[in-house]
Amino acid sequence: MGKVISIANQKGGVGKTTTAVNLSACLAYLGEKVLLIDFDAQANATSSLGIYDKSPFTLYQSLLFLEPLQKIILDTEVLNLKMIPADKQLAAAVLELANVPQREYLLRNLLGAVNDDFTYIMIDTPPSLNLLTINALSASDSVLIPIQCEYFALEGVTDLMDTVSRIRRSLNTNLRIEGVLLTMHDDRTNLSNQVADELRRFFGKQLFQTIIPRNIRLAESPSFGKPVILYDAKCRGAECYMNLAKELLSCEAKC
Amino acid sequence: MGKVISIANQKGGVGKTTTAVNLSACLAYLGEKVLLIDFDAQANATSSLGIYDKSPFTLYQSLLFLEPLQKIILDTEVLNLKMIPADKQLAAAVLELANVPQREYLLRNLLGAVNDDFTYIMIDTPPSLNLLTINALSASDSVLIPIQCEYFALEGVTDLMDTVSRIRRSLNTNLRIEGVLLTMHDDRTNLSNQVADELRRFFGKQLFQTIIPRNIRLAESPSFGKPVILYDAKCRGAECYMNLAKELLSCEAKC
Numbered sequence: 001m002g003k004v005i006s007i008a009n010q011k012g013g014v015g016k017t018t019t020a021v022n023l024s025a026c027l028a029y030l031g032e033k034v035l036l037i038d039f040d041a042q043a044n045a046t047s048s049l050g051i052y053d054k055s056p057f058t059l060y061q062s063l064l065f066l067e068p069l070q071k072i073i074l075d076t077e078v079l080n081l082k083m084i085p086a087d088k089q090l091a092a093a094v095l096e097l098a099n100v101p102q103r104e105y106l107l108r109n110l111l112g113a114v115n116d117d118f119t120y121i122m123i124d125t126p127p128s129l130n131l132l133t134i135n136a137l138s139a140s141d142s143v144l145i146p147i148q149c150e151y152f153a154l155e156g157v158t159d160l161m162d163t164v165s166r167i168r169r170s171l172n173t174n175l176r177i178e179g180v181l182l183t184m185h186d187d188r189t190n191l192s193n194q195v196a197d198e199l200r201r202f203f204g205k206q207l208f209q210t211i212i213p214r215n216i217r218l219a220e221s222p223s224f225g226k227p228v229i230l231y232d233a234k235c236r237g238a239e240c241y242m243n244l245a246k247e248l249l250s251c252e253a254k255c
Numbered sequence: 256m257g258k259v260i261s262i263a264n265q266k267g268g269v270g271k272t273t274t275a276v277n278l279s280a281c282l283a284y285l286g287e288k289v290l291l292i293d294f295d296a297q298a299n300a301t302s303s304l305g306i307y308d309k310s311p312f313t314l315y316q317s318l319l320f321l322e323p324l325q326k327i328i329l330d331t332e333v334l335n336l337k338m339i340p341a342d343k344q345l346a347a348a349v350l351e352l353a354n355v356p357q358r359e360y361l362l363r364n365l366l367g368a369v370n371d372d373f374t375y376i377m378i379d380t381p382p383s384l385n386l387l388t389i390n391a392l393s394a395s396d397s398v399l400i401p402i403q404c405e406y407f408a409l410e411g412v413t414d415l416m417d418t419v420s421r422i423r424r425s426l427n428t429n430l431r432i433e434g435v436l437l438t439m440h441d442d443r444t445n446l447s448n449q450v451a452d453e454l455r456r457f458f459g460k461q462l463f464q465t466i467i468p469r470n471i472r473l474a475e476s477p478s479f480g481k482p483v484i485l486y487d488a489k490c491r492g493a494e495c496y497m498n499l500a501k502e503l504l505s506c507e508a509k510c
């Protein structure tokens with residue numbers, strides 16, 4: 001049984017996609033069998049892995065017509081990493097599924113058929129708490145929360161924790177917090193360090209030891225359709241995401 | 256009759272709130288009577304102007320029970336700048352209004368009563384195309400689109416333009432593009448310059464001449480509850496937003 005982890009945070013631009021893509025690639029590099037699902041109609045994770053031509057079947061069709069997920073799983077340039085691409089119609093699914101029974105569990109029901117083929121299933125989510133994000137959280141064993149080291153991050157934290165406990169109470173009693181990840185940290189600025197201290201106080205052990213620094217190579221690699229370990233494996237961004245993958249695996253063994 | 260401008264872009268973290276707050280403050284500083292409406296349940300624009308205690312009436316109640324907007328307009332520290340704060344319940348409004356007749360025009364109908372008291376009404380929107388953003392675009396004369404100088408910005412541009420023309424065809428025939436604003440530009444990186452060149456080719460004259468640089472003071476000022484012209488008027492961030500306000504006004508006179 002693969003472990004399902006959603007990468008989620010309602011605040012926009014905090015590094016959800018960058019984390020989903022690079023953590024998945026590093027876990028695959030370390031030998032895990034990983035499936036990355038792009039559940040955001042913006043399809044940023046899809047293009048970050050160089051997938052441009054759309055397959056005949058889409059995730060939208062799977063959700064609406066319960067087509068088996070196997071039909072839409074694609075290979076990527078990274079060994080052991082497969083992906084389910086997003087498509088623009090996903091945005092329409094939010095409205096069209098609004099009155100479908102069990103609408104929050106559509107993804108969870110579809111994942112049953114592929115779960116045993118992978119050790120990790122990662123889900124990138126959009127910057128809002130719509131039906132797609134709720135589907136992802138309902139299907140997940142845990143949620144990994146990237147948080148930018150900026151002021152608005154502090155404001156949104158309690159909302160986010162309320163959301164996770166609401167989902168745990170109503171839709172998915174198993175949902176745990178995999179961890180909180182500090183992203184785009186710039187140790188030259190007071191703001192970044194102050195926010196990091198504040199989040200450390202708030203989250204304690206739930207905070208990953210690994211911190212992701214602001215690193216231009218992480219922003220450049222999507223334009224080449226490659227995760228950072230294939231674009232520039234020696235840069236700090238690649239090193240930190242590899243450390244994060246190792247930390248996740250070692251916690252798995254211990255926790 | 257005040258001009259209504261929405262600040263919108265589905266991509267998260269591109270500088271919508273930073274632009275809505277600082278452009279509003281600069282227009283007010285130049286003598287315009289400005290109302291800023293925070294239409295994002297994250298309420299980042301509300302806290303950026305130091306508004307923490309909630310008023311008895313909320314925007315959520317106005318939308319659902321058609322309470323007059325005058326009841327929820329608050330003063331800010333900036334002369335000539337008033338604000339309608341967001342509240343967390345706004346997120347619930349998206350679902351609760353789904354079956355209300357004329358649901359896309361609720362804000363437009365409410366604005367009729369206050370329109371004459373202001374020369375500019377600016378609306379900050381969330382990072383998704385939900386009913387709130389659609390309400391804002393339906394109520395607007397134009398939309399100002401902040402775009403981050405990063406790779407994913409290029410990907411999202413055609414989606415965004417499709418969205419604007421869809422709204423123009425179905426809900427608001429007057430909706431124009433006020434302009435496209437490059438944000439978080441860092442002229443030391445190739446990525447930033449390459450994306451800026453690409454966006455200049457794509458948008459031509461629709462691109463504002465003013466470019467907003469990455470400037471830490473813009474990220475610090477919300478934690479003091481002040482727009483950047485009150486926090487550090489001499490920094491590059493403040494200067495550029497003041498230039499943007501002047502460019503907007505001069506275009507008004509000319510266009």
Ligand SMILES: Nc1ncnc2c1ncn2[C@@H]1O[C@H](COP(=O)(O)OP(=O)(O)OP(=O)(O)O)[C@@H](O)[C@H]1O
Pocket residue numbers: 011012013014015016017018019040044125126127183184185212213214215216218219220222237265266267268382405406407
């Ligand atoms: N550590 C980092 N260093 C530098 N740039 C980064 C870093 N992490 C992410 N970025 C860049 O910042 C921008 C926002 O990141 P990303 O798109 O991953 O966030 P997101 O949370 O997925 O956004 P959205 O809310 O729109 O889904 C992107 O342009 C990305 O390339």
Ligand SMILES: Nc1ncnc2c1ncn2[C@@H]1O[C@H](COP(=O)(O)OP(=O)(O)OP(=O)(O)O)[C@@H](O)[C@H]1O
Pocket residue numbers: 010011012013127150151152266267268269270271272273274295299380381382438439440467468469470471473474475477492
């Ligand atoms: N020019 C800039 N220089 C430095 N930091 C900036 C700049 N503009 C915005 N920021 C910071 O970047 C982050 C994202 O900006 P902001 O929150 O304004 O974007 P947004 O589009 O409103 O996000 P959301 O999609 O969540 O609504 C914030 O922490 C903000 O303080």
Ligand SMILES: [Mg+2]
Pocket residue numbers: 016017018040044125126
């Ligand atoms: Mg993303």
Ligand SMILES: [Mg+2]
Pocket residue numbers: 271272273295299380381
């Ligand atoms: Mg915002």
